[in-house]
Amino acid sequence: MLIKKLTDLNGLPGNEGEVREFIKNEIKDHVDELYTDRLGSLIAVKNKNAEGRHIGYAAHMDEVGLIVTWIDNDGYLKFESWGVDPRIFPSKIVKIGKNKVTGVIGTKAIHLQEPTERTKALPVDKLYIDIGAKSKEEAEKLVSLGDFVAFDSEFVEFGDHKIKAKALDDRVGCAMLIEMLKSDYPYKMTAVFNVQEEVGLRGSAVTSKLIDCDLILNIEGTVSADMPGLKPHQTVNTQGNGPSISLIDNASIYLRKYVDAMTKVAEAHNIPCQFRRTQNGGTDAGQYHTGKTGTPVIGLAVPCRYIHSPVSVMDKRDYDNLLKLMKAFTEEYCGEKIL
Known part of the structure; x- marks a missing residue:
C-alpha cells in the first residue's frame, strides 16, 4: 500500500532525502521533467507541452x-x-x-x-x-x-476503515500527488513535493517562485477532532464524511469561486466532502497565493486524529474519496467545463 510505504519512511525538515528518493523512483517513468531545487523540494511536470489549462498539485514531504x-x-x-x-x-x-x-x-x-x-x-x-x-x-x-x-510507529489498519501511522501529515498528500502523476490524463500537470513545511512553509516559499500554474490544489493531512468531550462546532472535521475543503486558515483566505467549483464537482460525482471548521494552522497554500503574480489555490485534506504525534489516525474512505475528487476536478477544470 502506497501510504504505508510513505509513512514508514523518515523525513524531518531539512532531512527529507529518504522520502524524496522514494518518490522519485515512483514517478520517474510517468513524467516528462523531474528536478530538485536547491532547498530540496522535488518538482515533476507531466505532459509539459500540452496546451490549455495548467494545473498544479502541492504536498510536503517533511514530518514533525x-x-x-x-x-x-x-x-x-x-x-x-x-x-x-x-x-x-x-x-x-x-x-x-x-x-x-x-x-x-x-x-x-x-x-x-x-x-x-x-x-x-x-x-x-x-x-x-x-x-x-x-x-x-x-x-x-x-x-x-x-x-x-x-x-518509531508501526503502520496498522484497525477498526472501521481506520489506519494508524506517523507522518500522515503530509504523506497522504504525497501519495495523492503520486497517484495523479501515474494517471493517463493528457493535461499539463505540475506536482511539487515541498520540504520544510513544518518549520514555516520554507520549501514552498522557494517553489512558489519556480512554478507557474493556473491553479494549485494543495493537499494535506489536517486536524480531525471528532472525539469525546467536544461540542459539534469544535470537531473541525469528522472522519468518514469525506475530504476536507478549507475556507480560511492562518496563511490563506481561499477564493470562494474556486471553493464553490470544488463542492459542485463533488456533488455532481456523488463524492462526500466537508468544510474545515477552523482557521487555526497554515499550509503551503499561503505561499502559492502570493507567489509570482498570485496563483489561486484550493486547500484539500484528509482529516487525521491525533495529528503531529506518532499515532495519527485516518479513515481510508476519506483518503479514497479525496483521490476521486482530485481526479474528477482535474478532468472538469482542465477540460474547461468549469471556471
Whole structure:
C-alpha cells in the first residue's frame, strides 16, 4: 500500500532525502521533467507541452520530530523539537540518525517526581533520549549532534476503515500527488513535493517562485477532532464524511469561486466532502497565493486524529474519496467545463 510505504519512511525538515528518493523512483517513468531545487523540494511536470489549462498539485514531504542537541557524560541525549506537544514525549520509541539507532524518550519515574511536576507536562529540558549507552564516548559511536530523530510507529489498519501511522501529515498528500502523476490524463500537470513545511512553509516559499500554474490544489493531512468531550462546532472535521475543503486558515483566505467549483464537482460525482471548521494552522497554500503574480489555490485534506504525534489516525474512505475528487476536478477544470 502506497501510504504505508510513505509513512514508514523518515523525513524531518531539512532531512527529507529518504522520502524524496522514494518518490522519485515512483514517478520517474510517468513524467516528462523531474528536478530538485536547491532547498530540496522535488518538482515533476507531466505532459509539459500540452496546451490549455495548467494545473498544479502541492504536498510536503517533511514530518514533525526532534534533533539531538547534546550528549551528556552518561550517554543520554538531549534534544529540541518542532511541531510536537511535549505531553506526548515520555516513553516514546524513536529512531535516530541515518543508521536509525533505537532510543526511548525518558524522564525520572513518577515516584520520584515532585507533586507539582505530576500536574503538568514536563518541559523538554527535563527529558532525554536513552539509547542504552554507558558513556558519552559510547554514545558518540552511534549518534552525533545534529542527528534527526523520528518517531518509531508501526503502520496498522484497525477498526472501521481506520489506519494508524506517523507522518500522515503530509504523506497522504504525497501519495495523492503520486497517484495523479501515474494517471493517463493528457493535461499539463505540475506536482511539487515541498520540504520544510513544518518549520514555516520554507520549501514552498522557494517553489512558489519556480512554478507557474493556473491553479494549485494543495493537499494535506489536517486536524480531525471528532472525539469525546467536544461540542459539534469544535470537531473541525469528522472522519468518514469525506475530504476536507478549507475556507480560511492562518496563511490563506481561499477564493470562494474556486471553493464553490470544488463542492459542485463533488456533488455532481456523488463524492462526500466537508468544510474545515477552523482557521487555526497554515499550509503551503499561503505561499502559492502570493507567489509570482498570485496563483489561486484550493486547500484539500484528509482529516487525521491525533495529528503531529506518532499515532495519527485516518479513515481510508476519506483518503479514497479525496483521490476521486482530485481526479474528477482535474478532468472538469482542465477540460474547461468549469471556471
